[in-house]
Amino acid sequence: MSPEEAIALAVFLGVYAFIITERIHRTVAAMVGASLILIVGIIPWEKVPEYLDLETLLLLAGMMVIVNVSRESGLFEYIAIKTAKLSNGNPMKVLLLFSVVTAVVSAFLDNVTTVLLLTPMLLYITKRMDVNPIPFLLAEIFASNIGGTATLIGDPPNIMIGSAAGLSFNEFLENMGPIAVANIFLTIAVVYLAYRNSIKVTPSKRKEIERVILSMDEEDAIRDWELFRKSVIVILAIGAGFFLHDTIGVKPAVIALFGASVMLLWSGVSPERALEKVEWATLFFFGGLFLIVGALVETGVIDAVAGKIMELIHSEAQAIFVISWFSAVSSAIVDNIPLTATMIPLIKAMGSSVNTYPLWWALSLGACLGGNGTAIGASANVVVLGIAHREGIKITFGEFLKVGALIMVSTVALGSLMLWVRYGL
Template identity: 45%
Template sequence: MSDWHSWAAIAVFAGTYALIISEKIHRVAAALGGAGLMLAIGATDDVSAFYSEDSGIDWNVIFLLMGMMMIVGVLKKTGMFEYLAIWSVKQARAQPFRVMVMLVTITAMASALLDNVTTVLLIAPVTLLVCERLALPAAPFLIAEVLASNIGGASTLVGDPPNIIIASRAGLTFNDFLVHLAPLCVVLVAVLIGLCRYLFRKTFVYDEDRAAEIMELDEKEAIKNPRLLVQGLTVLALVVAGFVLHPVLHYEPSIVALLGAGLLIAISTVETGEVLAEVEWPTLAFFAGLFIMIGGLIDTGVIKEVSDALAGAIGGRELSGSMLMLGSSTVLSGVVDNIPYVATMAPITSDLVQSMGGDGDHAMWWALALGADLGGNATAIGASANVVVLGIAERNRQPISFWQFTKYGLVVTAATTAIAALYIWLRYFAPA
């Protein structure tokens, strides 16, 4: 990294990251300012920033978010989320910890079939209403759900975008991810629930009067527009089917989401302006800025240098190499977005696996996937789902600070990564 552009790009990224952490200025302003500086110093340019698949804005992520936000915006008008909030609280007998367990479990399971961002977009409105009904702070519940979404998303090919990249490069199938990662993720969700009982113990305050009020409610009365609800759920089901059938249809999730949003607006009576008002535009702007900054690190060769150094440290040592891959991927994915990191690391991992004489399902691939997916829980900007939920919380006047999320995320990441390391050793390296 002798080129001054590389060091300047690192300085811009580090400075921006420090501003986001300090919260001296709003994270959107920091990200857009950092992106502007990357362009100003020549670390990247307009062609790379806006058109490059490798180092530009990931428009698939942006438009996936926008499409799903529009669909969720229409569903909000039906009363569906109020219905689900009352139903879930009644099922848990209004016990706060039981409510959290239910929401965490649903989030993890849904994230295995949908991408984790879509899942949190659907579950967050329910959570906010549940907490309002029970007079509980929403932040602990939202944080727990984000952590669950990243863990659940690791279990399948479609659950987290890095898994799709890994599957494409290694020739892995949907069933390969189920066989190799799903059993571990079930254990990790159980561990997360146990940690939540301890980490958020001060949150679980039972209000007997409020509980009695909620138990007397009829959730069916919450549905305001049955016709719109049927239309919305039908379109949502089609969108989910499109996500699951991606290996067959070959439509990107962003295309499916936009088609669904367009269809729902066309067949419903909801005004387009009302739907667009529900889109979290600051969140989309933050992602755009973040992608441009990371693109600067890619274009100047910083990410490649880190990946090559990691590959050199691994060499041909399978066990220690897998552990180093897991640990380093966890750390790096907590700092930079895991999509460009995995995209850069995947071909290097492929060469390493081939040099070791390994098959497509070599432990090195699973170490990369687990590190990238679980590492996203480490910080408030470690994964797309984290950023989305922070935006939703802020919009609903329940802001979650960088450190409020990160102090819990680091604990969960450390615990789950340690268990993942043990799992890799037991499954792929321990003597029979």
């Protein structure tokens, strides 16, 4: 191993260790690691744009601005109350509808934003219904991670994969959409079976719940009607742009930035106020990580690892199962963003031996769904459990694991089977 390879690998392992142990903030770890890589000169300065994935960074930034402006109107609380009213006082329908709405919203917003918007409303509704909130909170967590698999912009790993492999918004919908739909209903069934006694209520109790829910007025959630209408129009236009980006020849990142610009211009919201809520720490974390993994590519470490893996894998079918399950188990333990950043160049290096197209979907499947396995497997999990804890609702690591591990295994098994039927036979 050359000195450059040794340094690149040491920096990567050191940063990964800090990310896992959380001894220092992950953004700080990534920035320090990237700085060392550049100081030593492992990545020449002129090659930095090659490894710094601007498409991913700009797409994330644009969507963050759109969400930050839209949430001020009360749009997402409005959706939550409308969803509750459709249940007609039936807790099982609340579980079903909130899971579906969470999955759909997570397909277009990042998971953390989705649960931050919907969890307080879900807790309010379950409190008014006087039912155990735990199955509803768990279903929301699982649905947010599953919904994120369906689209190019649903979860950061998908944005990274789409940018690296040149995959379109519609390709994600075509390949991952059916898997997400099948998995959301499988998840609802598992949660219902695990907590069926907590969800059932008597007919008289159901009527009381229905009265409580119908007393809520979704229009009271709207804090700014003008901004509400503008937010709906811009979000729908952005969605249409993502669907048509292949046809019109415009990158998703450009569509997101244009949507953010229109939102700021049309809404009149102060750019300082909108931009101060952008998750800059997340963006710098991505940037640092891209350079750290880029050093492994630049020095040839990734090519060497890919060669070893290909000695064990002899078909696309094998590769689909290995990548999906390895990614899922790893994502249940460590952050799926550095995992994805590491796997992308690995899959690219495997391109000389197998068709990598189905492997991108296997990586998306495992990286996004593995987070359901443990309480710390995804950021959305930590956020929801934190909000619940502040409200006096304790969900232990063990209780989460009992249901989460079953959800992870069943959804990854179903998803990898669907990929195998489509690409491996």
